[in-house]
Amino acid sequence: MRIPMHRFKYTKLTKEQIATKLKAAEGGPKSASAFSNVLNGKTVKIVTQDGPTLEYKFGTNRRLTLTEGGKQISAGYGELALNQMVFFSHLIPGEQKGYNVFIDQKTNLATVFEVWTSSGIKQNAGRPNEFTLDDREVQRQIYFGHVDSGQKAPEKLHHYTNRMTGKGIHWKQDTGIETLELYVSVANTNFVELTRHIDDLSYVATSDYVLVDDRTIIYNRTECEFSGIHTCFVADLYGVKQVGVRFGFNDKDELEYYMFKGDGEVVGQLAYLENFDDHGLRPMFAPALAGAPAAGGGPAPAAPVAAAPQKGARTTYRPVRSFTHMTDEEVHQAALQRTSAFGAGAAQQAPPQAVATGNNLPFSDILVGKEFTLRFDNGGPVRDYRVKEMFKLQYRNHGDSAWRDADYRAYEGDDNLAWFSHIIADSKPRASVQVAVDFTNGLATSIESHMGTEYYGNETTYRAIFGVAEIAGLEAPLYVRHQLTDELVGHAFSWSYSDQTTSMHIYSSPHSMSWVIFTAAQALGAEWCSPCIYVKLRPGVYIFCQNEEACNGNQMIELLNTKASHDCGFTFNGGTRGVSLGVTGAIGRHIGRFDIVELYGPKTRSA
Amino acid sequence: MNNRRTFIWKFGAGASAALAATAGTAAGLPKAEAVTSDTPALRASLLEEEKALRKFHQAFEQAMDKGLHEEVIGMFADEAAEVLFNGGVFKGRNHGVGRLYRDRFPAGKTGRRMEQAPGFELTADQLHDSVEVSPDLQSAKAVFPYSIQVGMPFETETSLAAMARLHGEGVRTWWEGGVYRINYRKDVAGHWKISRLEYDTLSRADYRSGKSYAQPILVSRFATRFPEDRDGPDDLV
Numbered sequence: 001m002r003i004p005m006h007r008f009k010y011t012k013l014t015k016e017q018i019a020t021k022l023k024a025a026e027g028g029p030k031s032a033s034a035f036s037n038v039l040n041g042k043t044v045k046i047v048t049q050d051g052p053t054l055e056y057k058f059g060t061n062r063r064l065t066l067t068e069g070g071k072q073i074s075a076g077y078g079e080l081a082l083n084q085m086v087f088f089s090h091l092i093p094g095e096q097k098g099y100n101v102f103i104d105q106k107t108n109l110a111t112v113f114e115v116w117t118s119s120g121i122k123q124n125a126g127r128p129n130e131f132t133l134d135d136r137e138v139q140r141q142i143y144f145g146h147v148d149s150g151q152k153a154p155e156k157l158h159h160y161t162n163r164m165t166g167k168g169i170h171w172k173q174d175t176g177i178e179t180l181e182l183y184v185s186v187a188n189t190n191f192v193e194l195t196r197h198i199d200d201l202s203y204v205a206t207s208d209y210v211l212v213d214d215r216t217i218i219y220n221r222t223e224c225e226f227s228g229i230h231t232c233f234v235a236d237l238y239g240v241k242q243v244g245v246r247f248g249f250n251d252k253d254e255l256e257y258y259m260f261k262g263d264g265e266v267v268g269q270l271a272y273l274e275n276f277d278d279h280g281l282r283p284m285f286a287p288a289l290a291g292a293p294a295a296g297g298g299p300a301p302a303a304p305v306a307a308a309p310q311k312g313a314r315t316t317y318r319p320v321r322s323f324t325h326m327t328d329e330e331v332h333q334a335a336l337q338r339t340s341a342f343g344a345g346a347a348q349q350a351p352p353q354a355v356a357t358g359n360n361l362p363f364s365d366i367l368v369g370k371e372f373t374l375r376f377d378n379g380g381p382v383r384d385y386r387v388k389e390m391f392k393l394q395y396r397n398h399g400d401s402a403w404r405d406a407d408y409r410a411y412e413g414d415d416n417l418a419w420f421s422h423i424i425a426d427s428k429p430r431a432s433v434q435v436a437v438d439f440t441n442g443l444a445t446s447i448e449s450h451m452g453t454e455y456y457g458n459e460t461t462y463r464a465i466f467g468v469a470e471i472a473g474l475e476a477p478l479y480v481r482h483q484l485t486d487e488l489v490g491h492a493f494s495w496s497y498s499d500q501t502t503s504m505h506i507y508s509s510p511h512s513m514s515w516v517i518f519t520a521a522q523a524l525g526a527e528w529c530s531p532c533i534y535v536k537l538r539p540g541v542y543i544f545c546q547n548e549e550a551c552n553g554n555q556m557i558e559l560l561n562t563k564a565s566h567d568c569g570f571t572f573n574g575g576t577r578g579v580s581l582g583v584t585g586a587i588g589r590h591i592g593r594f595d596i597v598e599l600y601g602p603k604t605r606s607a
Numbered sequence: 608m609n610n611r612r613t614f615i616w617k618f619g620a621g622a623s624a625a626l627a628a629t630a631g632t633a634a635g636l637p638k639a640e641a642v643t644s645d646t647p648a649l650r651a652s653l654l655e656e657e658k659a660l661r662k663f664h665q666a667f668e669q670a671m672d673k674g675l676h677e678e679v680i681g682m683f684a685d686e687a688a689e690v691l692f693n694g695g696v697f698k699g700r701n702h703g704v705g706r707l708y709r710d711r712f713p714a715g716k717t718g719r720r721m722e723q724a725p726g727f728e729l730t731a732d733q734l735h736d737s738v739e740v741s742p743d744l745q746s747a748k749a750v751f752p753y754s755i756q757v758g759m760p761f762e763t764e765t766s767l768a769a770m771a772r773l774h775g776e777g778v779r780t781w782w783e784g785g786v787y788r789i790n791y792r793k794d795v796a797g798h799w800k801i802s803r804l805e806y807d808t809l810s811r812a813d814y815r816s817g818k819s820y821a822q823p824i825l826v827s828r829f830a831t832r833f834p835e836d837r838d839g840p841d842d843l844v
Contacts, residue, residue, distance in 0.1 A: 284774070315773050319766060499813065500779050503767050517770040526770035548766055 001197045001251055004531070005226040006320075006550040007455060011253050013136045015118040018096060021255045022117070026093040028062060028076030029245055031259040032174040035062065036081040038105070039088060044147055046101065046110045049157060051143030054099065054112065064090060066099075078259045080243035085216060085234050089245040089259060100232050100245055102218050104158075108147040111158045111210055111218050113232055115140050115247060121312055123321075131321055137228030138248045139312040140220060142208055161211035162186045162280025164219065165524065166270035168594040169235075170194075171242060173262040180599055181221075182514075183209070184270060184492065184506055187284040187315040188527035189221045190514040192599075200600050202508035204529045206316045208283065219244075224316045227251055233262070240264040267599075270492050270506075270592035273522040284525050285309040317528045319551040324458070324575070328429055331457040331574045335430040338578030341407040341423050342391075358498040360585030361568040364412040365390050366439075367420060373398060374437065374444045376467035377481070381446075393422065409583055411568040413559040414541045416440045421557070421570040423581055429457075430579040434545075434557040434570050436537050437469045442476035444469045445535055447545050447557050451574045458575045459553035462545055464535050485536035486510040488544070488560070490594040494518075495567060495586035504591060505544075507534070510600050513546060556584060565589060649742065656747065656799075657738045660791060663799050664751055671718040671755070676708040684792060684800035691805040694828030695840025703833070703841045711838040715758040716778045723754045724782040724814035724821035733786065733809055747791040747799070757783045757811070757826075781824050782814040 001008075013021075039058040046054045055067040064077045077090035084106040091098035097116035104110070118135040133139075144157035168182040178194040182202075189207045192200055203226065210218040212234070220232035233244020242262040250256050274280070326334075367387040375382045375398075382398035387408075394403040410420035416439045424431040431450035438444070444467050453459040464484065468476035488507040496502040504516045504524060514529040532546035540563040547555045558569035568585035663682070670678040683690075683700040690697045690704050697703030712718050723729065729752060740747040758780035761768040771777035783806075790803040814821035833839040 317766075317770050317773060319769065322769075497767075501761070501767055515766075517767060517774065519774045520776060526773040528766060528770065552764065552766055554765065 001193075002199070004199065004201055004549075005197075005203050005223070005251075006529075008226070008251055010134070010136065010227055010251065012134060013249060013253060015096070015135050017253075018117050018135055018249075021249070021253075022091060022096060023093075025255055025257040026075060026091055028091075029078040029089050029247075029257045029259045031078055031080065033080070033259075033261045035079050035259070036086065037079070038081050038086040039064075039079055044103070046103075046112060046145050047148045047153065048110070048112055048143035048145030051112065051141070051145065052114070053148075054101070064088075066090075066092070078245070080259050080261060082234055082241060082243045082261075083216070083236055083239075085212065085236075085243075087234055087243050087245075087259075089247070091257075098247070100220075100247075102158075102212070102234050103147060104212055104216075107154070107213075108149060109154060109156075109158050109212070110145045110147055111212070112143040112145060113140050113220065114143065115230060115232075117228075117248075119312060121310070123318070129322055133224075134228055136249050137224055138222050138230035140208070140222065140230065140232075140314075141311050142210065144210075158210050158212055158218065159281055160186075160283045161209050161217070162272060162274060162278065162523065163211055164209045164217055165272040165274075165280070166592065168267040168269070168596065169240065169264040170267050170596070170599060171262045171264045173242075173260045175258070175260055177260075180267070180508075180596060182506060182508055182594060183207070183219075184504070184514070185516050185524040185527045186280050187525050188516070190506055190508050190527065190529060191221070192509055192512075194599060194603075199511060200509045201512040201531055202506075202514055202529055204317075204514050204527045206314045208314075209280070222314075223248075224314075225318050225320065229256060233260075235264070237266075240266060267596050268490065268592060268594035270594075272524065273494075273518070273591075275521070278521060278523070280523065284315050284519070284523065285313040315526055317526050319528065319548070323456075323550065323552055325456055326458040326575060328452045328457040331451050331579070332428055332430065334576055335451070335574060335579040339423060339430055339580075340578060341432075341581045342409050342583060343580065359496055359587045360583060361411045361413075361566060363390065364410050364418070366412045366416075366418045367393065367408075367410050370439075370471065372437070372469055372471035374435065374446065374467060374469055375476075376444070376446060376465045378465075380465045380467060381448075393420075395422070409570075411559065411585075413568060414538055414561055414563075417537065417541065419559045419568065421581060423579075430574060432570075432572050432581050434543075434572075436482070436535075436543060436559065438482075438537065439469065439471065439474065441480070441538075442469050442471075442474045443467075443480065443482050443537075445482040445537065445543060447543065449555055449557070449572050451579060453547075453549070455550065456553055458573075459549060460547050460555040460572055460574070462533075462547065462555060462557070464533055464543070464545070482535055482537050485534050485542065486597050486600065487536060488534050488542055489600065490596045492591040492593070493560075493562075493565075493588040494591055495588050497584060497586040502586075507532075507544075508594075508596075510534070510597075513544075558584070560588070562588075562590070645742075652744055653740045653742075656740045656744050660738050660740070660747055660749060660799055663791075664749065664787075664789070667801070668720065668753075671712075672720045674713065674719075676713060679708045680705050682801055683804075684794065684802040688800070688802050688804075690803075691844065692840070693806070693808070693826070694844055695832075696842040696844055698841040706833065706838055707840075714760050714778070714838065716780055717755070717757045717759075719756045721754060721756045721782060721816055723784055724810075724812035725819075727782070727784065727810045727812040727814070727821055729754070729784045729809055733784075736786075745793050746802075749787070749789045749791065751787045751789070752784070753787055753806070754782070754784045756780050756815075780815060781811060781826070782821065783808050783811040785809040 044056045057065045075090045079088040089100045100113040102111045119139045121133045124130045164183040180192040182190040192202045205221040205223045207221040215238045222230045229248030233242040235242045386394040393408045404425045406422035408422040413419040418437045421434040429451040434447040436445045449462045466481040492506045494504045513532045516524045516527040535543040542560045545557045554573040558567040560567045565588040571582040686699040697707040734752045736751045738749045758778045768777045785808040788805040792802045812821035813824040
């Protein structure tokens with residue numbers, strides 16, 4: 001798959017189309033590995049807490065009968081075992097639902113996933129931004145229970161956990177599929193399809209984590225906002241093995257319903273920052289009332305009081321649902337009305353908690369009094385700069401006689417390393433540059449940013465160009481350049497923009513990243529992802545640039561100084577209110593690193 | 608002499624507790640706090656009403672603490688009731704007051720009790736409470752200290768704020784300490800209701816429970832009225 005998942009237009013499969021496709025799978029899932037036969041000929045009654053009682057009879061012909069609520073059905077099923085765990089999966093014929101059932105034969109405890117499609121679930125019900133989940137999105141509800149053996153019901157059941165938080169595993173399945181899964185949130189997974197996709201971009205899917213015992217975890221993720229496909233497995237963390245099922249519709253609208261085995265390698269562990277007595281026993285479901293927008297626009301209020309989560313509730317960020325499409329021309333017309341540079345700059349002197357960028361680095365006068373030329377490679381722009389004061393500069397294309405005035409902000413991101421930004425005057429589409437000038441080494445990098453992508457006029461496009469800084473007394477190199485780098489790949493930093501706004505960035509692949517929000521209890525919860533680039537300026541000093549694609553179109557361009565654990569930079573965005581260039585910056589903490597760089601890059605692939 | 612004063616009982620917190628334990632017995636009255644009154648029967652009634660008001664305020668604080676905002680709104684008198692908060696006046700139980708407690712406070716996670724911010728604590732004088740009941744037993748005034756969390760949703764459309772809202776968060780919170788200045792009056796059924804409540808903020812700090820320190824914080828007073836500000840006050844003061 002070449003088109004990124006967040007750009008792919010998944011078909012809105014109808015309930016009827018889904019029903020037709022599911023009919024073909026009533027015989028049960030497929031499996032590349034041989035099924036196990038632990039349950040052959042057995043009768044099993046599973047009693048769940050606050051959920052169904054499921055009475056199974058397993059035949060010897062990979063058929064089962066299920067009695068639930070007085071109704072009996074017959075279906076094909078698949079079964080795989082892993083240590084003491086036996087896992088089976090089946091659909092209910094004629095209904096768009098099925099069960100994935102995990103039984104611990106040692107304890108007789110069971111975890112049941114009810115899965116279904118065509119849910120009709122409404123989000124933000126009754127509010128202006130109400131929408132119905134796509135029928136193809138697989139829903140799940142987890143029930144904890146036990147196998148009824150006539151004895152007293154056990155008091156302790158399987159339960160939600162944060163024990164997987166921060167772990168990363170590279171899985172190789174018996175299907176030949178390889179995935180990198182970074183379980184950095186208690187409610188999401190940052191994953192990379194190493195074989196299904198060409199570009200090694202990382203994506204985020206909603207997840208649940210269930211603790212069976214100290215070495216055994218049950219996991220699932222649903223690729224909400226993408227194909228809606230569901231992956232569910234039990235993993236043994238001692239042997240790093242998995243057995244599971246994949247259920248849903250892929251990008252070609254084909255039903256994938258198969259079971260798999262896999263072998264994994266733990267690629268790292270980030271610190272998780274909850275209190276030590278917080279074991280993640282309570283699932284993180286979005287409050288039923290959260291996220292409602294203010295009437296007439298503006299930011300949404302926080303949830304008043306969390307209502308009981310509805311069946312299937314999960315913490316899923318669905319940004320594109322509220323992202324309004326604008327054409328290039330619409331954005332430009334808005335830009336003509338208002339193009340703002342550093343409108344919030346004065347707030348930099350306010351106390352940290354009063355502004356969103358309160359932890360930013362202070363602005364620098366490093367450019368004041370300097371005149372220099374930035375000459376970028378490959379016929380790139382050559383710009384002259386003349387800076388006489390702290391927030392105003394003059395620039396011109398080399399050879400032009402007229403200087404242009406521009407507001408700018410600059411930081412000293414490292415010793416004698418200037419990092420500044422300004423709008424390109426009268427540009428169409430509106431453009432800005434974020435420029436690193438190394439006055440020690442004579443190097444320059446410019447992130448050339450402008451409004452508009454092929455998808456949205458109100459998203460930004462950026463590219464890094466490399467060159468030299470020519471200034472009196474400094475000899476610029478001929479060959480040495482800043483360059484794109486993968487040195488940050490695998491690292492995770494929390495970035496505190498203010499004392500009340502912190503996000504953790506996971507630099508999960510050479511071309512993408514994800515960000516996760518902390519809860520008040522310091523658990524990592526809501527998560528999303530975007531493509532990005534990384535540029536190395538000096539050892540420990542990088543530019544990180546991302547656009548929140550198919551999200552809100554905002555661009556963040558930061559200089560990361562990992563020696564000082566601080567970043568500083570700029571935001572660039574546009575919409576109905578015009579185009580805005582702003583500042584941002586944060587205090588960082590290194591949360592850990594995944595050893596994953598070697599997984600990326602061009603691979604030998606079968607044709 | 609001010610006639611009204613002669614008919615009003617005024618108690619400090621300590622005196623009130625002592626009186627509550629010995630209500631109805633003149634022997635229990637602290638000499639220093641006793642103000643003249645007409646009859647022992649009136650004194651007893653005043654004491655009973657004061658006790659009732661303290662319970663009523665306790666219920667108010669508990670409802671605020673638990674986020675039971677409908678209960679809070681129900682404690683207000685009627686459309687003449689008003690709340691002064693942060694430079695804004697919210698008028699009418701079913702309008703401004705309802706808007707404040709039904710929309711603004713929940714959205715800002717405002718009103719929960721919390722410990723005082725270290726270094727910003729109210730003084731003993733500021734923590735003094737008092738209840739004054741009118742001799743006709745139909746109205747009263749009270750001052751009670753408070754120490755609460757106050758907040759407001761992030762005014763931003765960034766993804767970070769949107770994601771935080773998924774957790775029921777996305778709110779900038781801080782601590783405020785001060786005194787409630789409350790006017791009460793009885794409704795037709797004889798129940799105490801709040802006719803006017805003022806949050807008289809004496810101290811505020813950037814502080815959340817669990818932090819080891821607090822810092823000063825600047826909070827803008829209301830500058831926009833309803834309906835321009837959909838959760839805003841009816842008037843500015």
